[in-house]
Amino acid sequence: MRDRRSTAVTAMSAAVVATALVATAPGSSPATAEGPATTLPAASADIPTPEEHFGFEMGAEGKLAAYPDVLDYMRSIADSSDRVDYETVGETTEGNEYATVFISAPENLERLDEIVELNKRLSDPRSTTPDEARALARESVPIYHLEATVHSTEVGNGQAINDIVHRLATETSDFTENVLTNSVIMLVPSQNPDGQVKVVDHFDRTAGTDLARVYPDLYQKYTGHDDNRDWTMFTQVEARYRLGLTNEYRPVMTHIMHQQGSTGERIFVPPYGGVTSPNVPANSNASASAVGQHAMRGLTAEGKTGVGTDDYHIYWTLEQPVGFFPFTGTGVYLTEIASVVDLAYPQRSGDGSPLGPQTPTQDLIQPYDKDTWTLRDIVEYAETATYAGMEYVADNGTELLYDNLYAAPHEFTENGVASGVEAYVVDAEQRDPYATYEMLERLEWTGVEIDRATAPFTAGGEQYPAGSWVVATHQPRGNWVDQLLGTDEYPTDDLPYAEATTSLPLQLGVDVAAVDEPVAAELERVEQVEVPDVEMPAAPGSSGAYLVRPESYGTIPMVAALQKANIATFRAGAEFTADGTAYPAGTYVVPATPQARRVLATSSADVGVPVAATPEAPEVDGIQLKPRTRVGLLRGANNMPGGWDMYVMDQYKVNYEVVGAQDFTSGRLGDVYDTIVLPQGISKEDIVEGLDPAKYDEEFAWAYGVGADGWRKLRQFVRQGGTLLAIGDSVETAQDLLKLPIEPALPEDDEEFATGGSLLNHQFDTSDMVAWGMPEEWPVWLYDTQAWTPTGPDADVVSSYPDDDVLASGYLRGEEHVAGTANVVSFDVGKGKVVTYGSEVTFRSLPRSSFNLLYNAVYGGPAAEVSSTQLAGLQPQFTADGRLRQR
Ligand SMILES: [Zn+2]
Numbered sequence: 001m002r003d004r005r006s007t008a009v010t011a012m013s014a015a016v017v018a019t020a021l022v023a024t025a026p027g028s029s030p031a032t033a034e035g036p037a038t039t040l041p042a043a044s045a046d047i048p049t050p051e052e053h054f055g056f057e058m059g060a061e062g063k064l065a066a067y068p069d070v071l072d073y074m075r076s077i078a079d080s081s082d083r084v085d086y087e088t089v090g091e092t093t094e095g096n097e098y099a100t101v102f103i104s105a106p107e108n109l110e111r112l113d114e115i116v117e118l119n120k121r122l123s124d125p126r127s128t129t130p131d132e133a134r135a136l137a138r139e140s141v142p143i144y145h146l147e148a149t150v151h152s153t154e155v156g157n158g159q160a161i162n163d164i165v166h167r168l169a170t171e172t173s174d175f176t177e178n179v180l181t182n183s184v185i186m187l188v189p190s191q192n193p194d195g196q197v198k199v200v201d202h203f204d205r206t207a208g209t210d211l212a213r214v215y216p217d218l219y220q221k222y223t224g225h226d227d228n229r230d231w232t233m234f235t236q237v238e239a240r241y242r243l244g245l246t247n248e249y250r251p252v253m254t255h256i257m258h259q260q261g262s263t264g265e266r267i268f269v270p271p272y273g274g275v276t277s278p279n280v281p282a283n284s285n286a287s288a289s290a291v292g293q294h295a296m297r298g299l300t301a302e303g304k305t306g307v308g309t310d311d312y313h314i315y316w317t318l319e320q321p322v323g324f325f326p327f328t329g330t331g332v333y334l335t336e337i338a339s340v341v342d343l344a345y346p347q348r349s350g351d352g353s354p355l356g357p358q359t360p361t362q363d364l365i366q367p368y369d370k371d372t373w374t375l376r377d378i379v380e381y382a383e384t385a386t387y388a389g390m391e392y393v394a395d396n397g398t399e400l401l402y403d404n405l406y407a408a409p410h411e412f413t414e415n416g417v418a419s420g421v422e423a424y425v426v427d428a429e430q431r432d433p434y435a436t437y438e439m440l441e442r443l444e445w446t447g448v449e450i451d452r453a454t455a456p457f458t459a460g461g462e463q464y465p466a467g468s469w470v471v472a473t474h475q476p477r478g479n480w481v482d483q484l485l486g487t488d489e490y491p492t493d494d495l496p497y498a499e500a501t502t503s504l505p506l507q508l509g510v511d512v513a514a515v516d517e518p519v520a521a522e523l524e525r526v527e528q529v530e531v532p533d534v535e536m537p538a539a540p541g542s543s544g545a546y547l548v549r550p551e552s553y554g555t556i557p558m559v560a561a562l563q564k565a566n567i568a569t570f571r572a573g574a575e576f577t578a579d580g581t582a583y584p585a586g587t588y589v590v591p592a593t594p595q596a597r598r599v600l601a602t603s604s605a606d607v608g609v610p611v612a613a614t615p616e617a618p619e620v621d622g623i624q625l626k627p628r629t630r631v632g633l634l635r636g637a638n639n640m641p642g643g644w645d646m647y648v649m650d651q652y653k654v655n656y657e658v659v660g661a662q663d664f665t666s667g668r669l670g671d672v673y674d675t676i677v678l679p680q681g682i683s684k685e686d687i688v689e690g691l692d693p694a695k696y697d698e699e700f701a702w703a704y705g706v707g708a709d710g711w712r713k714l715r716q717f718v719r720q721g722g723t724l725l726a727i728g729d730s731v732e733t734a735q736d737l738l739k740l741p742i743e744p745a746l747p748e749d750d751e752e753f754a755t756g757g758s759l760l761n762h763q764f765d766t767s768d769m770v771a772w773g774m775p776e777e778w779p780v781w782l783y784d785t786q787a788w789t790p791t792g793p794d795a796d797v798v799s800s801y802p803d804d805d806v807l808a809s810g811y812l813r814g815e816e817h818v819a820g821t822a823n824v825v826s827f828d829v830g831k832g833k834v835v836t837y838g839s840e841v842t843f844r845s846l847p848r849s850s851f852n853l854l855y856n857a858v859y860g861g862p863a864a865e866v867s868s869t870q871l872a873g874l875q876p877q878f879t880a881d882g883r884l885r886q887r
Contacts, residue, residue: 152195156378195219231323265308273311306368434554499757509849550773554607586772660702680728719830723861741792758810
């Protein structure tokens with residue numbers, strides 16, 4: 001029996017020798033030494049070229065293939081070629097088709113189910129010995145996952161795949177023979193079909209006009225360019241499709257095709273730079289570097305210059321560029337190709353000098369040597385890089401199957417994780433059952449095994465009740481468990497490309513304990529994670545009320561449901577006791593009508609947040625939520641944080657509208673909205689200037705500027721009684737608008753203060769309406785936005801950073817600047833209310849433990865105060881149509 005590892009070494013040495021003798025480009029290289037196992041049947045002659053199908057060469061100036069045409073082309077090739085299978089995976093967020101195309105030798109496609117099964121068996125090192133795994137690896141075929149265009153304005157790769165599929169479907173050469181016989185290509189023509197449709201439609205629609213050619217708004221309905229930053233919670237259906245493909249097919253290599261800006265190297269290939277998480281399997285990491293170097297060699301051999309690596313992209317955080325996937329063992333092969341002008345027109349230096357950086361280094365051996373860069377160049381670079389990746393996988397398939405699918409998880413099932421944590425224990429008694437459910441569900445989606453205790457037990461010196469969960473790290477996805485549930489110490493002062501931590505428990509608000517020794521408990525495997533069962537209490541009498549505690553962010557959809565059904569809803573303004581149970585300030589008090597019962601029964605079952613009942617409503621001061629509170633989201637064009645906020649509001653069925661320029665033109669804003677939310681990143685300029693009508697037509701009229709008059713109207717909105725909530729950088733906008741008595745606390749210089757995206761400890765004034773239901777202390781997410789210092793008595797500090805020990809997870813430079821400063825601050829302005837959130841409390845929908853800070857104020861701002869006698873008598877201050885009752 002041959003030893004895989006020494007074979008790998010031999011193959012690599014052979015490659016080095018071949019390079020030294022004659023540089024061969026991918027696609028022109030001779031067949032591998034072992035020779036192809038089979039001979040491909042001749043390809044069908046009636047497959048049109050992309051040029052014949054689309055009417056232009058891929059990469060032709062000013063021409064882009066439309067997504068439906070691409071799918072038509074793929075389907076028609078699948079119809080006439082036994083090398084190509086087409087599969088519909090499902091519908092996207094906006095109803096387009098998400099598809100995969102499998103390309104391989106016919107005998108591989110026929111046994112694809114068997115290959116999937118082999119890969120699955122390979123991936124569990126506990127039931128397979130190394131020798132068995134080697135045999136399985138020889139029997140299986142490696143899968144190369146090729147994903148074109150997750151970022152919809154990076155259009156070149158989506159053109160290249162048409163050439164690539166045509167070539168693989170029609171050519172008879174040593175190269176295609178090798179690739180098709182020794183690998184299965186799993187192509188996703190677009191990871192974000194909605195965006196591809198929007199961007200290409202817009203581009204075509206604006207041809208020959210003075211209008212801007214690049215689509216100006218979010219090209220994924222909610223996430224826009226953040227659509228590749230969703231690899232923790234998998235909030236979007238497209239992200240879940242990618243997750244499903246990875247879980248099912250277990251590719252050894254995932255090639256993610258991107259474009260970068262137009263000024264850098266012409267193409268980036270791995271290796272990645274900077275720090276590396278020890279939880280990324282070493283084999284996955286090394287194979288990404290190897291494939292990148294194979295591509296660099298291939299591109300260079302073809303005379304393609306400007307091929308670079310950099311230390312910008314790193315294997316540290318979970319959101320991007322790579323996310324969850326390398327943790328499964330797959331090598332993540334990221335290519336980033338320089339972009340052109342207006343998607344499809346040449347970029348020229350203008351003075352004859354070559355484009356891009358010009359100093360040769362080991363990161364850029366041969367700088368780009370021309371003064372022009374075209375869409376066709378992008379297509380050709382993408383094709384060469386892809387063929388090189390495919391060739392690498394076909395040449396090294398058996399080794400990659402063993403190393404990436406088997407040996408990578410074996411590292412963790414055998415030795416555990418680098419942190420030394422043996423298990424994470426999730427107490428059954430949590431303040432937020434919905435958060436706990438959401439966290440466990442994500443673990444389940446990502447293939448993590450979860451156990452549940454059938455009896456009380458002790459672990460790490462703590463006692464846990466029956467029903468508590470235990471997630472061990474000695475399992476195939478133990479590395480992912482450790483990365484997701486642990487806290488991080490980002491190890492260098494070079495700030496990360498994306499974030500310095502993820503730490504799902506801290507983000508969601510779940511108590512999770514890391515235990516350094518094996519947990520001895522009676523456990524059973526969780527078959528399916530479910531929302532906790534809740535039962536409605538018996539209906540109290542007519543003077544009674546239903547009570548819902550305020551801690552869970554699951555209360556947000558519950559309140560939205562009460563609002564939608566127009567059910568009177570009160571909140572206690574202070575602690576009280578009912579039937580011997582203490583309830584905190586902010587507890588929801590709902591008059592016990594049959595209709596309220598129906599709505600609460602459904603909405604509490606959806607989120608697993610229990611409802612209690614009391615025969616007598618509590619006698620405590622409080623507020624009544626305004627019936628059908630009208631919420632406005634002033635999201636701005638292409639503002640991703642606003643998109644994420646829209647996603648959350650849609651998920652929770654909040655009654656909101658996107659604030660558009662048209663809202664400023666007639667009457668008062670207060671006639672339309674009770675509360676307006678300014679998401680992170682909305683500047684005065686975004687509001688006043690907005691999109692230019694000369695460049696963007698009617699379709700984007702909602703995002704036009706509202707001018708100085710509109711700006712004044714926004715100010716009047718607050719002064720006349722509206723609620724304005726500003727997040728992150730938008731606090732500056734609110735301050736500019738209303739001269740709020742706060743000043744920035746953090747220095748602008750990164751050298752003095754930076755977090756790189758981290759979780760910082762935090763203290764809440766839970767007696768303040770804005771922080772009702774929050775714990776006294778829990779971390780918040782801070783990333784490049786401000787902390788604040790009050791400058792007058794009218795600033796009500798709701799939350800602040802502690803005086804020391806500020807960092808909870810991630811990285812912190814310049815603790816002294818943030819220590820003791822304010823984060824969430826509330827103000828009475830005229831008849832209205834303003835709350836400023838210095839930290840991004842809704843960042844990519846991740847820090848859900850902070851959501852209530854926003855939604856308390858969304859509804860609490862427009863609410864009416866009620867006295868203890870009114871609350872005890874459940875006498876509404878608001879009439880059903882939302883007007884304040886006259887006293
Ligand atoms: Zn990109």
